[in-house]
Amino acid sequence: MEGAKTPGASWTWTGLLPLPGLLFTATLLILVLQLLTLRTRRPGEPPLVKGWLPYFGIVLNLRKNPLAFMKSLQRKHGDIFTILLSGKYITFILDPFQYHLVMKNPKQLNFSKFSRQVSARAFGVKKLATDDELNEDLHRHYLLLQGKPLDCLLECMNQQIKEIFESQLLKSTDWNTASLFEFCASLIFETTFSVIYGKTLAGNRKKFISELRDDFLKYDEMFPYLITDIPVQLLRKAKALQWKLIEHLTSEKLSQMQGESEIVKERQHVLEKHYLREDFEIGGHHLGFLWASMANTIPTMFWAMYYLLRHPESMKVLSNEIDSFLQSTGQKKGPGLSIHFNKEQLDSLVSLESIILEVLRLCSYSTVMRVVEEDMTLNLETSSYHVRKGDFVALFPPIQHMDPEVFEAPEEFRFDRFIEDGKKKKNFLKGGKKLKYSVMPFGLGVSKCPGRYFAINELKLLLALLSTYFDIETIDNKTVELNHKRLLFGIQHPNSDISFRYKAKSLRN
Numbered sequence: 001m002e003g004a005k006t007p008g009a010s011w012t013w014t015g016l017l018p019l020p021g022l023l024f025t026a027t028l029l030i031l032v033l034q035l036l037t038l039r040t041r042r043p044g045e046p047p048l049v050k051g052w053l054p055y056f057g058i059v060l061n062l063r064k065n066p067l068a069f070m071k072s073l074q075r076k077h078g079d080i081f082t083i084l085l086s087g088k089y090i091t092f093i094l095d096p097f098q099y100h101l102v103m104k105n106p107k108q109l110n111f112s113k114f115s116r117q118v119s120a121r122a123f124g125v126k127k128l129a130t131d132d133e134l135n136e137d138l139h140r141h142y143l144l145l146q147g148k149p150l151d152c153l154l155e156c157m158n159q160q161i162k163e164i165f166e167s168q169l170l171k172s173t174d175w176n177t178a179s180l181f182e183f184c185a186s187l188i189f190e191t192t193f194s195v196i197y198g199k200t201l202a203g204n205r206k207k208f209i210s211e212l213r214d215d216f217l218k219y220d221e222m223f224p225y226l227i228t229d230i231p232v233q234l235l236r237k238a239k240a241l242q243w244k245l246i247e248h249l250t251s252e253k254l255s256q257m258q259g260e261s262e263i264v265k266e267r268q269h270v271l272e273k274h275y276l277r278e279d280f281e282i283g284g285h286h287l288g289f290l291w292a293s294m295a296n297t298i299p300t301m302f303w304a305m306y307y308l309l310r311h312p313e314s315m316k317v318l319s320n321e322i323d324s325f326l327q328s329t330g331q332k333k334g335p336g337l338s339i340h341f342n343k344e345q346l347d348s349l350v351s352l353e354s355i356i357l358e359v360l361r362l363c364s365y366s367t368v369m370r371v372v373e374e375d376m377t378l379n380l381e382t383s384s385y386h387v388r389k390g391d392f393v394a395l396f397p398p399i400q401h402m403d404p405e406v407f408e409a410p411e412e413f414r415f416d417r418f419i420e421d422g423k424k425k426k427n428f429l430k431g432g433k434k435l436k437y438s439v440m441p442f443g444l445g446v447s448k449c450p451g452r453y454f455a456i457n458e459l460k461l462l463l464a465l466l467s468t469y470f471d472i473e474t475i476d477n478k479t480v481e482l483n484h485k486r487l488l489f490g491i492q493h494p495n496s497d498i499s500f501r502y503k504a505k506s507l508r509n
């Protein structure tokens with residue numbers, strides 16, 4: 001995709017330096033990188049896996065197939081080991097019964113340091129690194145994504161989706177062909193943006209939202225590079241996009257929006273308390289929130305649609321579940337988008353929930369990361385390990401998501417995996433012991449995603465309405481795989497898009 005390639009500066013160097021000079025520079029660089037990561041394993045530390053690449057360590061293996069690589073390390077070294085990844089040492093704990101070690105130690109194993117580093121690089125937000133009060137103020141308002149405020153957000157979401165469906169999608173009474181990822185990205189972007197940020201009062205709304213979405217998707221494509229140690233000077237295109245997006249989210253631009261959510265209003269109040277109103281960094285905070293609200297939901301929507309299309313039996317079960325729900329609540333389909341769901345109603349749809357959990361199980365690579373604040377000992381059930389200050393400690397839930405002991409035939413999509421006796425299945429076992437968490441796409445402990453209920457409800461609502469109002473079919477039978485460019489971050493994107501077709505069902509009262 002456009003601009004996704006990084007530092008394309010080699011022509012400059014080859015143009016400037018003759019071959020011997022180039023070789024000398026390259027050797028020097030390799031030596032420096034090697035010196036930076038000379039470390040060896042000390043007694044009491046977990047096994048150390050550095051790979052053959054100086055400084056970058058095992059990045060290539062991980063990028064090729066993170067799960068297969070982590071499984072091979074687990075077979076060789078057990079449930080705890082340290083890897084070198086792009087200059088960072090990360091100790092992974094893979095035994096789910098030891099996850100609490102990371103959760104119960106928030107002082108020694110710090111999350112906010114990691115997230116502040118990401119915010120500085122990816123969103124241009126620097127103040128968080130030094131201002132704890134700002135961080136706490138912003139975190140407090142995450143409660144506005146849950147409980148009662150979520151009811152209001154969901155009401156607004158019903159309304160926005162109705163508008164989008166009636167003004168665009170329901171007009172497709174003949175088969176309409178589209179690319180699935182593009183379709184899902186458009187739908188999620190417009191719905192989420194309108195619910196959270198409202199609608200612009202200035203200029204052409206449609207044009208505004210589609211330009212913003214296109215820039216966002218290009219920026220998101222470069223996100224994995226933005227959070228590495230690659231010097232920002234080499235990421236000029238990504239920086240330019242970051243700047244362009246922030247320009248749409250400044251205090252002045254937000255004041256031209258109508259119908260923004262409580263959370264955005266409150267965040268703006270907090271930001272105006274800590275910055276001058278015209279400070280550009282305020283827009284950086286909004287970009288961070290915008291990114292968090294879209295970046296994982298878009299690919300999840302893609303995978304949910306992909307699996308439903310590939311498994312028509314699951315689409316049928318979903319349609320039947322919605323039909324019985326509509327009958328039980330006395331709601332009638334069409335014309336127009338006449339049906340409505342609240343949180344409790346969405347919560348009662350067990351097949352829909354199972355489908356979404358199954359999709360998240362299959363495509364989430366969200367890794368729980370903490371920075372080690374001081375040299376410390378991790379006391380596991382059977383042994384203890386030292387970890388060093390400045391390293392990272394991490395949990396990698398995909399190992400559990402794809403564990404055949406926990407989920408039978410884990411590579412298969414089984415839409416009813418999370419249903420038992422007609423109800424939500426809660427208990428999953430490993431080695432005969434009940435697991436505390438079965439699927440963990442939203443992180444754990446202090447870093448758990450505050451937007452998880454919003455995301456799940458949005459996905460449920462869209463899937464319920466799409467399956468009710470449209471006939472949907474695949475056109476190509478291409479198998480799509482996970483693209484691992486994002487390594488250990490969130491929901492993996494597909495390695496290619498597919499075509500599908502849809503048309504509005506002819507519904508009568």
Ligand code: HEM
Pocket residue numbers: 115145289292293294296297300364366367368369441442443444446447448449450451452454455490491
């Ligand atoms: C399927 C969709 C989503 C997934 C899988 C997801 C996953 C995650 C994960 C794993 C984290 C923790 C990151 C870490 O540990 O570094 C996170 C953080 C966050 N998410 Fe989500 N998320 C989703 C949707 C959303 C939505 C819709 C919103 C907002 C409406 C949102 C808002 C946030 C925010 C604000 C944070 C940062 C929290 C902090 O600073 O502590 N997310 N998300």
